[in-house]
Amino acid sequence: MKKLKLVMAGNGMAGMRTLEELLKLAPNLYDITVFGAEPHGNYNRILLSPVLAGEMTIKDIMLNDVDWYAQNGITLHMNKRVTQIDRMRRKVIAADGTEADYDRLLLATGSNPVMLPVPGSDLPGVIAYRDIKDTDEMIEAASHYRHAVVIGGGLLGLEAANGLKLRGMDVTVVHLMPWLMERQLDRTAAGLLQQSLEAKGLKFALEKQTAELIAGESGRVSAIKFKDGETLPADLVVMAVGIRPDTGLAEAAGLHCERGVVVNDTMQTYDPRIYAVGECVSHRGIAYGLVAPLFEQAKVCANHLAQFGISRYTGSVTSTKLKVTGIDLFSAGDFTGSEGTEEIVLSDPSGGVYKKLVLKDDKIVGGVLYGDTADGSWYFQLLRDGQNIRELRNHLMFGQNHLGNAGYQGRSNAADLPDDFEVCGCNGVCKGSIVKAIKEKGLFTLNDVRKHTKASASCGSCTGLVEQILASTVGGAYQPADVSRKALCGCTDYTHEEIRKAIVERKLKSIPEAMGFFEWRNVNGCTSCRPALNYYLLCAWPHDYRDDPQSRFINERAHANIQKDGTYSVMPRIYGGMTTPAQLKRIAEVAEKYAVPAVKVTGGQRIDLLGVKKENLPKVWADLGMPSGFAYGKSIRTVKTCVGSEWCRFGVQDSTNLGIVLEQALDRMWAPHKVKLAVSGCPRNCAEATIKDVGIVGVDSGWEIYVAGNGGIKAEVSQFLAKVKSAEEVMEYAGAFIQLYREEARYLDRTVHWVQRVGMDYVKKRIVADAAGRQALYQRLKDALRDEKDPWEEIVCATWQRSVAAREFVPISFQSQQLHSGEDHERMDNGMPA
Amino acid sequence: MSEWTMVCPLEEIPRLGSRVVQTGDGDVAVFRNGADEVFALRDQCPHKGGPLSQGIVFDRRVACPLHGTTVHLDSGEAAAPDKGCTHKYRVRVDKGDVYLWNL
Incomplete structure (x- = not known):
């Protein structure tokens, strides 16, 4: 098939991201031609500030060098600005006369800096701050001249001023408004910012309006004069007063433009063959200037160019992070507040910390963080998700990490960490290697960093730190992943919730059916x-679906826990942690018979036999004659108990017996993740019930039920659900809560993650307030578990042994003898217990 | 010795699964994917030596059960950005039986 022709006008970050996404989706659909006005490949414009500051080089910030275009079969015209679109003949014409035909045209012309229309604005030494050329000019000026004036106290202006100061110039920032970065900061935060920039040696002239720029003897600019008559010496003037979408080309071609080229939610202009992305675009009346929303546009545009047609851009909420080394600043949303909003403020001026969150109807609508931005992405996530924060309100200001995560010494401020600080304790990844990978490989997302460095790829406890490192390295380009619409995985764009719903409503009853229905990509x-x-x-x-062992992780397929050397651990169920001498003898005999190298008493009050070879598993199970403890699965684990009122002189309730009954009722239950319970017989809580998925604490008058605790990576104290009188009620409440979790949580959510997302109010509404609903949930749980069989018993039984599935446990051996075909494989059937 | 050795009938390897063949030279993992293609690799992940035979098979790849490194079944190479390679064995299916070369 003849390929379609795709032409792109503009060679910047948004356009190139679109092409990269497109090549991932449909590598062979188009012959691609790119026109760029600059004499470079595609570079990370956001990182021009570190280049100016002397912290990075141009080479460091290249995203796609010239070779990349060649490798991907893309024709690149550098130094050629497209000046005309002939929509009738469907071709573009560049300034030098180069032409290219298109079937689809992508406009990514970006924006132009605004130059103040004052006398002298065209003098030598007066520049904007936009591209490599401007940056080079500033670096050049810094080595010859002394006085620099930056007009504009916004993000870009301050970054330019900081860079010029670091290059040894005497820098004054001129700003029309009464405080800096007024579009991102409130007055207090801006004041703190100004103080710390002044401490770095920058000077400020606020509420000053420029009247003219004055030439010196050489013809170069030498001074700036304000409306109030005051003047300042200036050998270099950088205008950073704003950007304006570059719509010249589109307007000349007759495309509808407002502030930018107007596009719809599929990133198409009024000519459906012509798409547009990036800073040149006006989408629902908004022209974005930060890179994160532009990348979202790129993704949508690529989806449509690839002819998938299933994605829409609906606008973005943006957040800002300032890239001035040593200053942590974050702002998002409506940070000034308005009618109907309220504020929570934490202010510690001498400690250099200021945090303000703006709330409306129990939701975060905006915020400013200064000095401690560690929780910026968390607040931003809460804002984007529109999550109700009523229950979090008490500790909202202290951030997500006020309860310690394990594994990184409690440190939570990425900017202060030295390069050799071990960020990821699981995979031994230091801050320096993460920063290096982000810069060298051009990484923008947490997932990319995980893939390339393995940091936070195992237990995930350092995710917050890694996100911060990412944010401080790439600045505004970093956008936390949107978890409110989380695709199941890279194979589909549908969410967990959409897929679960369709499975029920469309009666999808196998994995291939579900994948087919949602047009799985892989x-x-x-x-x-x-x-x-x-x-x-x-x-x-529960009764119709035939479990697919090949879609289960090995532990659940082998019903044992794989260890680092490829052997397995066997952990039989010991209900409520209560055992007998006979049981212990049997376990001891099995351990001796199979020379089990290690026997351990676990934290869940059971006994673990470690180092069993896979082919011995069925024999070990047969000899044990005990049910599987499911210690390997996303499933019910244990119910930990204390000795309770039967023996303990403090006990007020029979916790042991309730634990046993609960564990029996939940036996063989699969779940989105592991489920751990505990029952304590009095408020001394010796069974540590308040860090379990479901924890029951006996009091004199009955039982308190707590849910959604966690004792692992991040210690989470469980939350109170209800107090009930009888053990039967405990069963019903606990069972209903677990069933709700089973039906509504995303796979691999622990109860705590799920409850954090849906809110404890919701859980109480379903479990406590709605008695009929609670009973129905509990019934569904009992029904689902009614014919689940013990997997060990099943595998040990004779009929199963003759099935193909039994081969899982039997290696084919050619170890000890000359191999010849035929008779050898007979041996496979040996070695299984009778 | 240069010859094809019959290891087992194809149907005794679960689809999207594997079997372990123990040899004097270490374990070999013989995989069968969803399209009934058969591949054989040394049963050792290039990352930390995990038993690839125990991993989840999808398309022409397997994910190691220990730390999730993905290995291409047809080449033994780790999928980017991971690096490393495990030994690949020649394997064929003839009349429903699986043969390995030079065990």
């Missing part, structure tokens, strides 16, 4: 979606 899916789909199907159709 054949057989991936290691993220297959286990998730398997669980969702199992949960929706």
Whole structure:
């Protein structure tokens, strides 16, 4: 098939991101031609400030060098600005006469800096701050001249001023408004910012309007004069007063433009063959200047260029982070507040910390952070998700990390960390290697960083730190992932919730059916979606769905926990942690018979046999004659108990017995993630029930039920759900809560993650307030578990042993003898217990 | 010894699964993917030596059960950005039986 022709006018970040996304989706659909006005490949414009400050070089900030275009078969015309679009003949013409035909045209012309229309604005030494050329000119000026004036106290102006100061110039920032960065900061935060920039040696002239720029003897600019008559010496004037979408080309071609080229939600202009992305665009009346929304546009545009047609851009909420080394500043949304909003402020001027959150109807609508921006992405996430923060209100200002995560010494401020600080304790990744990877590989997302460095890719406890490092390295380009609409995995754009709903409503009853219905991108899916789909199907159709072992992680397939050397651990169920001498003898005999190298008493009050070879597992299970403890699965784990009123002189309730009954009722239950319970017989809480998914604490008058605790990576104290009188009620409430979690959480959510997302109010509404709903949930749980079989018993039984699935446990051996075909494989059937 | 050795009938390897073949030279993982293609690799992940045979198979790849490194079944190479390679064995299916070369 003949390829379509795609031409792109503009060679900047938004346009190139579109092409990269397009090449991922449809690598062979188009012959691509790119016109760029600058004599470079595509570079990271956001990082011009570190280049100016002498912290990075141009080479460091190249995203796509010239070779990249060649490798991807893209024709690149550098130094050629497109000056005309002939929409009738469908071709573009560049300033030097170069022409290119198109089937689809992508406008990514970006924006132009605004130059103040004052006398002298065309003098030598008066420049904007936009591209490599401007940056080079500033660096050049810094080595010859002394006085620099930056007009504009916004983000860009301050970055330019900081860079010039670091290059040794005497710098004054001129600003029309009474405080700096008035579009991102309130007066207090701006004051703190000004103080710390002054401490770095910058000078400020606020509320000053420029009247003219005055030439010196050489003809170069030498001074700036204000409306009030005052003058300042100026050998270099940088105008950073704003940008204006570059719509010249589009307007000349007759495309509808307002502040920018007007596009719809699929990034098409009024000519449907012509798309536009980036700073040149006006979408629903907004022209974006920060890179994160532009990347969202790029993704949508690529989806449509690739002819997938299933994605819409609906606008972005933006956040800002200032890239001036040593200053942490974050702002998002409506940070000034208005009618109907309220503010929470934490102010510690001498400690250099100021935080303000603006709330409306129990939701965050904006905020400013100064000095401590560690929680910026968390607040921003809450803002974007529109999450109700009523329950968080008490500790909202102290951030997400006020309860310690394990594994990085409690440090939470990425900017202060030295390069050799170990950020990821699981994979031994230091800050320096993360920063290096981000710069060298041009990474923008947390997932990219995980893939390339492995940082935060295992337990995830350092995710917040890694996000901060990413944010401080790439600045405004970083946007936390939007978890409110989280695609199941890279194989699909549909969310967990959409997929679960369709499984039920459309009666999808197998993995291939579900993948087919949602037009999965990858054949057989991936290691993220297959286990998730398997669980969702199992949960929706407990009796009809045929479990797919090949879509389960090895632990759940082998019903044992794989260890680092490839052996397994065996942990039989010991209900409520209560065992007998006979049981202990049997476990001891099995351990001796199979020379089990390690026997451990676990934190969940059971006994673990470590180092069992896979082929011995069925024999070990047969000899134990005990049920599987499910210690390996996304499933019910244990119910930990204290000795309770039967023995303990303080005990007020029979916690042991309730624990046993609960563990029996929940036995063999699969779940989105592991589920741990505990029952304590009095408020001394020896069973540590308040850090469990469901924790029960006995009091004299009954039982208190707590939910959504966690004792792992991040310690989370559970929240009070209800107080009930009888053990039967405990069963009903606990069972209903767990069933709600099973039906509504995303795969791999622990209860705490799910409850944080849906809110405790919601959980109480479903479990406490709605008695009929609670009973129905509990019934569904009991029904789902009614015919679940013990997996060990099943595997040990004789009929199963003759099935193909049994081969899982039997290696084919050619170890000890000359191999010859035929008879050898007979040996496979040996070695299984009778 | 240069010859094809029959290891087992294809149907005894689960689809999207594998079997372990123990040899004097270490374990070999024989995989069968969703399209009934068969591949054989040394049963050792290039990352930390995990048993690839126990991983989840999808398309022409397998994910190591220990730390999730993805390995291409047809080349033994780790998928980018990971690096490393595990030994690949020649394998074929003839009349429903799986053969390995030079075990």
